[in-house]
Amino acid sequence: MKKLLVVDDEAEICDFLKTFFEERDYDVRTAESGIRALEMIAEDKPHVVLLDIHMPGMDGLATLKEIKSAYSDIKVVMVTAIETQEKIETAMRHGADNYITKPLSLEYLEKDVKEKIDHVIDMQESR
Amino acid sequence: MSKAKSENKSGAVIDYQGVLRDIAKSMVRLRRPERLLRMIIKYIHQEMNLSHASILVFQENQKYFSFVDSKGSRKIPPQLVKLDMDHPLAKWFQRGQSKELPSMDYLSRAQISRWMGDSALSRRLKDQLRGLIAAMDILNIDLAIPGYYKRALLGLLLLGEKRDQAPFTDPEIAFFQVLAQDCSMAVKTAEYHQSLLERNRELSGRLEQIEDMRQKEQDTYYQIMRSLAQEVWAKDAYTFGHIGQVERLGIMTARELGLELTEKKRAVLSAGLILHDVGKIGIPDHILNKPSSLDKEEWKIMRTHVEKGVRILEPLTAFKEVREIVRCHHEQYDGSGYPRGIRGDQIPIGSRIVSVVDAFHAIVSTRCYSKGRPVAFAFEELRRCSGTQFDPEVVEAMIRALTREMKKRGNTFFESPHQAEGPSIPEESVAS
Numbered sequence: 001m002k003k004l005l006v007v008d009d010e011a012e013i014c015d016f017l018k019t020f021f022e023e024r025d026y027d028v029r030t031a032e033s034g035i036r037a038l039e040m041i042a043e044d045k046p047h048v049v050l051l052d053i054h055m056p057g058m059d060g061l062a063t064l065k066e067i068k069s070a071y072s073d074i075k076v077v078m079v080t081a082i083e084t085q086e087k088i089e090t091a092m093r094h095g096a097d098n099y100i101t102k103p104l105s106l107e108y109l110e111k112d113v114k115e116k117i118d119h120v121i122d123m124q125e126s127r
Numbered sequence: 128m129s130k131a132k133s134e135n136k137s138g139a140v141i142d143y144q145g146v147l148r149d150i151a152k153s154m155v156r157l158r159r160p161e162r163l164l165r166m167i168i169k170y171i172h173q174e175m176n177l178s179h180a181s182i183l184v185f186q187e188n189q190k191y192f193s194f195v196d197s198k199g200s201r202k203i204p205p206q207l208v209k210l211d212m213d214h215p216l217a218k219w220f221q222r223g224q225s226k227e228l229p230s231m232d233y234l235s236r237a238q239i240s241r242w243m244g245d246s247a248l249s250r251r252l253k254d255q256l257r258g259l260i261a262a263m264d265i266l267n268i269d270l271a272i273p274g275y276y277k278r279a280l281l282g283l284l285l286l287g288e289k290r291d292q293a294p295f296t297d298p299e300i301a302f303f304q305v306l307a308q309d310c311s312m313a314v315k316t317a318e319y320h321q322s323l324l325e326r327n328r329e330l331s332g333r334l335e336q337i338e339d340m341r342q343k344e345q346d347t348y349y350q351i352m353r354s355l356a357q358e359v360w361a362k363d364a365y366t367f368g369h370i371g372q373v374e375r376l377g378i379m380t381a382r383e384l385g386l387e388l389t390e391k392k393r394a395v396l397s398a399g400l401i402l403h404d405v406g407k408i409g410i411p412d413h414i415l416n417k418p419s420s421l422d423k424e425e426w427k428i429m430r431t432h433v434e435k436g437v438r439i440l441e442p443l444t445a446f447k448e449v450r451e452i453v454r455c456h457h458e459q460y461d462g463s464g465y466p467r468g469i470r471g472d473q474i475p476i477g478s479r480i481v482s483v484v485d486a487f488h489a490i491v492s493t494r495c496y497s498k499g500r501p502v503a504f505a506f507e508e509l510r511r512c513s514g515t516q517f518d519p520e521v522v523e524a525m526i527r528a529l530t531r532e533m534k535k536r537g538n539t540f541f542e543s544p545h546q547a548e549g550p551s552i553p554e555e556s557v558a559s
Contacts, residue, residue, distance in 0.1 A: 012204045019201070081206075103193055103209035106265050 001027045002117045005046040007037040007063065008079070009055040017050065024110065026117075034058030038066055045071060047120040048113055051096075053080040053087070061090060068095035073123065075116040079104065160184075160310070160317040164282075165196045167306055171286070172198035175299075178267060178287030179203065183210060184314060185281050192217060192283060201267050201287050210283070215255070215262040220273040221280045227252055232304060234271045236263060237294045270295050272303045274311035281311045348443055352402050355439070359407045374400045376529065377484045383524035386476065398443075399452030399477045400484065406436025406453070430465055433457055452477035456485070459516045471518075479518040483509060483525050486517070502533070 004026045006017045014030035021028045029046070031037035035058050037049070049067060053060035064076055075097045082101050091099055098112055164182045171180040179199030183192040190212055194205035210217055219234065227248055239256050242248060248256075263271070272284040284307045289295070295303075360370060377400040381388060388396070407415060410432050414425050421429055436453045443449060455469065455478035462470030490505040500508075506526050513519040 010204070010206075012202075013207050016202075016204050016207065102207050103191070103205075104207065105211050105214070106208055107214075107262075110265070 002114075002121070003027045003044070003046040003048075004029075004113065004117070005037060005040060005049045006030045007032075007034065007049060007055070007060075008052040009033065010052075013052075020106070020110075021113070026113075034060065034063035034066075037063055041067065041071065041074070046074065047117045048075045048077060050077050050079050050113070053078060053083065053091070061087075061094060064091060064096055065094050073120060075120055077112060077116065079109075160314040161195050163313045164310055167310065168196045168198050171303075171306075176290040178290070179285075180287070181266075181268075181285040182310065183283045183285065195282075199287060203266065215258045216271055216283065217280065219255075219259060220271075220283070232273060233300055234259060234263075235295060235300070236260070236269045236288075239263075270300065270303070272300070272307045274307040274314075276311045276315045281314055282307070284310070345443060345446075349398065349446075352398075352405060352440065352443065355408055356402050356405045359404055370401055373484055373488055376487070376525065377480050379528040379532065380480050380484060380521060380525040381476075383528040384476075384480075384520065395446055395448045395452070396477050396480070398446055398449040399456070399481055402436065402440065402449060403453050403456045403481045403485065404432065404436065405439055406432035406434065408439070409435040430457070433466055448475070448477070451475050452481060454478075456481040458482075460518050461515045463515070474518075476521075479521050480525075483517050483521045486512075487525065487529075502529070 002025065004021055006014050006021075006028060007030070008014050008017075009032050011032065014032065018028045018030050029040055029044075031040050033055055037051070041049070051060050051064060051067075055063075058066075060078060060080065064078070067074055067076055072095075076095070077098045077100060078091050078096045079100050080102060088099050097116060100109060100112065164184070168180050168182050171177065177199055178201040179197055181197035181203050182195050184195050185191075186193050192210040192212075192214070194203055194208060197203045197205055212218075212221075216234070228242060239260055243253060243256055263269070266285055267287055268285045269288040270286040272286070273280055274282040274284065284303055286295075286303065357370060374397055377396060378388070378393065381393075381396055386392070410429060414421065414428055417425070433454060433456070437450050440446070440450045440453060452475055454466070455474050458464035458467065458469050458474045458478060459482075460471060460474070460479070462468050487505050487509060490500050490508055491502055492499050509517060509522045509526070513522045
């Protein structure tokens with residue numbers, strides 16, 4: 001099963017992406033904060049995390065750092081409003097695997113998530 | 128529209144015409160088209176049992192279609208999703224459909240399925256139709272309606288399936304088409320209105336700035352000219368107070384002549400009266416202040432002060448007429464003056480006034496080459512040269528005006544220029 005975690009403080013976005021990917025045969029969970037996301041990852045590791053940057057409390061960049069330092073094999077795709085080049089570079093330096101700005105093309109998002117998950121599953125199986 | 132009414136989710140009849148009338152009325156009122164678009168989506172959502180109703184508008188700056196609103200259980204978060212210009216739906220509606228298919232200003236899933244069953248269709252077209260189905264799957268829609276303005280695709284109305292999964296009826300589709308067209312008009316009208324407003328604001332702002340700068344520049348230059356003129360007169364030992372007196376006498380004369388002195392015309396005449404000899408700044412002192420009469424060569428040099436004055440005043444673009452006054456202030460009424468030898472009405476009235484007033488003032492003033500004479504003598508002298516050197520009407524007007532003034536204020540006005548009022552110029556005669 002392809003496992004995806006969506007992290008966004010906007011419930012509307014979480015719900016939409018959950019339904020969207022579930023209809024495409026993903027196992028999708030959602031978290032409304034960075035802390036909650038880390039808890040859920042500890043319970044059950046997803047293949048890919050879709051991560052918003054602007055969240056109250058622990059923001060996306062801090063969450064990204066935590067995820068990448070503890071689980072190097074999880075792919076993290078930042079999904080966020082248009083940001084400064086500096087922020088994008090920081091995210092990439094902290095190990096983000098892609099950076100998609102909102103509003104986004106659903107076709108592109110689906111393709112990117114699929115590629116990342118296939119890659120993670122391939123790597124795990126070849127081990 | 129084959130039928131004006133159709134049943135809605137509760138079995139009641141939708142009054143399409145009534146809705147259209149309401150919407151048309153709202154369109155006129157709304158400056159912000161987004162509000163109208165949201166109203167329409169809200170209305171569709173309330174009246175019809177769809178999984179979602181969404182509306183997109185092309186964003187000229189970003190070059191994509193963004194969601195203005197989306198409603199329903201399967202609504203699409205407007206802030207999350209966009210359609211690129213090369214999205215299959217956008218491409219389909221932008222380029223016009225294939226000639227292999229009947230022309231149709233909408234796409235429905237049912238329609239595409241019917242087309243797919245047609246074995247005569249080319250493979251390329253079938254691939255394209257498959258792409259459209261995939262795009263409709265992703266957006267979870269059954270029906271897409273384009274909104275055009277002058278053949279450019281402005282927006283899209285996207286509608287999810289009905290709860291009972293029945294296909295859309297023709298009247299429903301026709302109704303949505305009218306709505307989409309109304310939306311396009313509203314968006315375009317508002318855009319046009321907005322851009323007009325912005326352009327107006329921008330233009331008037333810039334014009335003001337330019338006018339302001341021009342005004343400042345001209346004011347500065349005019350001030351410089353005044354001080355130059357002041358200096359010229361200062362070179363002449365007698366001239367204390369001269370500028371103000373000549374200016375006031377000239378304005379009085381113009382009034383006496385019945386000239387219509389608008390603010391602008393008055394400023395021009397004032398400047399002419401003040402600046403007419405500014406070119407003397409370029410004449411050597413030994414010629415300017417020579418106690419005996421000038422020889423031929425010296426006169427030639429002296430006369431160049433007219434041309435020099437014109438050149439100095441060149442940058443004073445707001446006062447082109449001032450230059451003309453300066454250029455012509457040594458012309459004579461009978462055509463015997465310089466530099467061009469023009470006559471009568473060919474000489475600007477401002478110059479005719481300057482030449483009379485200046486001559487009068489020269490006669491009554493004590494200069495290095497002559498002692499000041501009484502006013503009565505000056506009047507006589509002016510009358511003697513009236514019609515040859517001077518415009519007779521101007522001479523008489525000046526005499527009348529000055530006589531009246533001297534009766535009012537006593538004989539102090541020009542009798543003793545040395546003690547006459549200081550070099551200050553009456554506030555009201557400062558040209559702006």
